[in-house]
């Protein structure tokens with residue numbers, strides 16, 4: 001069904017457009033140019049679309065293939081931004097070598113954008129009349145704050161969605177979430193020679209870190225999920241003290257807690273507060289505060305949901321083998337769609353070098369992805385033929 005020449009050329013053109021997320025690299029141009037290319041392609045296919053400008057240079061594109069009624073609505077989704085290109089040779093080449101197409105975003109996730117556009121082209125070419133609506137959404141900023149997906153769910157809903165993040169054509173039904181927590185210990189400034197007057201916030205943070213270290217050892221053992229693996233905790237940032245010869249009045253860390261489905265913000269806040277409470281009860285001079293700064297929920301969809309079953313069957317029919325059911329350890333926009341009541345699964349192409357110096361997508365997997373999506377769309381939305 002899928003025009004493989006069109007799909008391959010489309011990936012190449014998409015990779016040749018720089019869409020580095022400016023939230024990650026201030027030099028990054030954002031999504032305006034790539035959104036323009038997607039709009040031009042949709043225009044050529046006579047598919048109506050809307051362009052939503054979220055902020056300067058930050059753009060969502062949403063297309064609608066209206067159904068005749070009486071079917072379920074489905075959204076195919078991809079993000080258009082990429083991470084930065086530092087350390088890469090020729091990040092925007094789109095060079096093809098055998099079955100591989102190289103460049104930043106080829107795997108994460110411009111191959112998927114091309115597969116979705118390939119599905120749209122095939123539906124038009126075959127004059128397929130869907131019963132349910134098909135929405136194609138190309139969102140900004142997944143790699144940073146997900147302003148694209150958050151804006152999208154304010155104006156739009158669907159019965160189900162497929163996020164086409166890389167899965168090597170496996171079916172991903174769950175992923176971990178994360179929370180960033182700022183923890184500050186408070187000390188008391190004093191001359192370094194007046195130990196009876198000072199309280200050392202940095203030393204107190206040391207006590208905190210020792211407890212967090214114990215927690216980080218325990219968590220992966222105690223909190224596990226069959227698809228997503230283990231919960232985890234680490235401390236990516238630390239800063240404390242003003243000067244030599246002065247007792248530190250304040251020390252701050254940012255703790256990063258990776259969660260498994262079922263864990264809530266309240267659970268994690270209670271877990272971290274209990275560490276502070278324990279240290280406060282052991283040492284009356286210990287003072288610390290806890291502030292949640294970022295929270296992204298973990299996600300899980302029921303394996304018996306219609307979208308999971310339909311996608312699984314389509315993948316089996318096209319590839320000739322049942323897809324492996326997997327979970328991802330990183331967070332994705334699917335959690336935002338899931339929280340908005342859209343049952344979402346994740347299925348995307350094969351490749352390698354995600355967020356690394358050499359990134360590529362396997363072209364045959366993109367073509368296969370297009371076929372799987374096409375089959376899922378016609379089965380899930382229903383057709384009038």
Ligand SMILES: [Zn+2]
Nearest residue numbers: 108109142165
């Ligand atoms: Zn991605």
